[in-house]
Amino acid sequence: MIILNNVTKFYRVRSFRHYVLKNVTHQFNSGVSIGILGKNGAGKSTLLRMLGGIEYPNFGAIQIIGSVSWPVGLTAGLLSNLSARENIKFVCRIYGRTGLETKKIIDYVNEFADIGEHFDVPLSSYSSGMRARINFGLSMAFDFDYYLVDEVTGVGDPSFKQKAKDEFNKKRKNAAMIMVSHDVKTLRDTCDIGLYLHDGKIDVYEDLEEAIKIYQQEC
Numbered sequence: 001m002i003i004l005n006n007v008t009k010f011y012r013v014r015s016f017r018h019y020v021l022k023n024v025t026h027q028f029n030s031g032v033s034i035g036i037l038g039k040n041g042a043g044k045s046t047l048l049r050m051l052g053g054i055e056y057p058n059f060g061a062i063q064i065i066g067s068v069s070w071p072v073g074l075t076a077g078l079l080s081n082l083s084a085r086e087n088i089k090f091v092c093r094i095y096g097r098t099g100l101e102t103k104k105i106i107d108y109v110n111e112f113a114d115i116g117e118h119f120d121v122p123l124s125s126y127s128s129g130m131r132a133r134i135n136f137g138l139s140m141a142f143d144f145d146y147y148l149v150d151e152v153t154g155v156g157d158p159s160f161k162q163k164a165k166d167e168f169n170k171k172r173k174n175a176a177m178i179m180v181s182h183d184v185k186t187l188r189d190t191c192d193i194g195l196y197l198h199d200g201k202i203d204v205y206e207d208l209e210e211a212i213k214i215y216q217q218e219c
Contacts, residue, residue: 019200035191066145
């Protein structure tokens with residue numbers, strides 16, 4: 001379950017405030033996958049980062065009952081001076097994984113990301129797509145109640161996109177997705193309801209198709 005209680009988030013832009021959310025209160029039931037839509041700059045990725053605990057509201061509180069992934073597709077949490085292997089070991093230590101569990105996770109991400117010898121060189125040399133592959137594979141290697149997803153299914157060649165889709169389908173059996181995407185087909189394949197973010201407000205639609213219709217009309 002996700003509870004937003006009078007949540008306000010804004011950025012100062014010169015002499016005024018740009019609001020992502022303004023006094024928003026809403027409760028999302030457990031096990032429901034949410035598609036987040038909105039114009040560019042509406043704050044969709046900011047909302048994901050707040051749900052993942054990377055950013056915080058200026059006012060109000062967000063309560064999540066259950067475990068939440070870091071935002072899949074946003075690679076800010078990866079350390080550029082470390083290799084993919086070293087980053088994975090670091091994350092595994094944070095989550096208390098044993099040596100054997102860590103090895104299995106490293107092997108899984110290495111195979112899934114399929115970036116060859118780059119797996120053992122610093123991320124500073126990676127393209128954005130390579131970073132996203134590592135981030136996605138690492139996220140899928142852990143079990144969460146909610147997966148936060150930011151446009152990751154648009155990364156890579158058709159083979160990787162299909163692999164990502166297959167992994168999402170596996171995870172959806174026991175977890176919910178909270179997804180930002182401009183690809184309405186991906187949202188239809190993944191999400192149950194729609195959230196349209198605009199002007200510091202959220203409009204929640206139990207019918208995903210209605211949310212997509214509003215989004216397409218506005219954009």
